[in-house]
Amino acid sequence: MTLVNFNNRTRNTAPYFNNVFDSLFSDAITKNKMVNKSPNVNISETESAYVIDIAAPGLKKEDFQINLKKDTLSVWAEVKKEETASAKDFTRKEFDYSSFARSFNLPESADGDKITAEYKDGILSINISKKDDSKLQHKEIVVS
Structure with missing residues (x-):
């Protein structure tokens, strides 16, 4: 060499x-x-809910669409490019916005009727409550 x-x-x-x-x-x-x-995702679990945090800076809450179909939660965002009448003559243009889509399979313990979403500081937080039955399923079994 x-x-x-x-x-x-x-x-x-x-x-x-x-x-x-x-x-x-x-x-x-x-x-x-x-x-x-696609954006990075953090998924966490508490005693009462599942939390999905999606890092999507530079978007508005109107850009997101969230759907639940059976046990699949789908999240997508699309930013439409707006053409302005006064176009600038760019030497270099690096701003580029597009779309993304993510899907998550929810466990049986997730309550599809109690899902909330909030977009704050570039993070979309989706809170999925657990069913009441799943909260009480944890018990200690004594070995005899």
């Missing part, structure tokens, strides 16, 4: 040349990583 020294001085003498290629390659890599990106 041969090691090749990197000449950092060339990069400083002709930065415009190297930056063109860096920009092309880094944009292509970044865009490919973001193609099928």
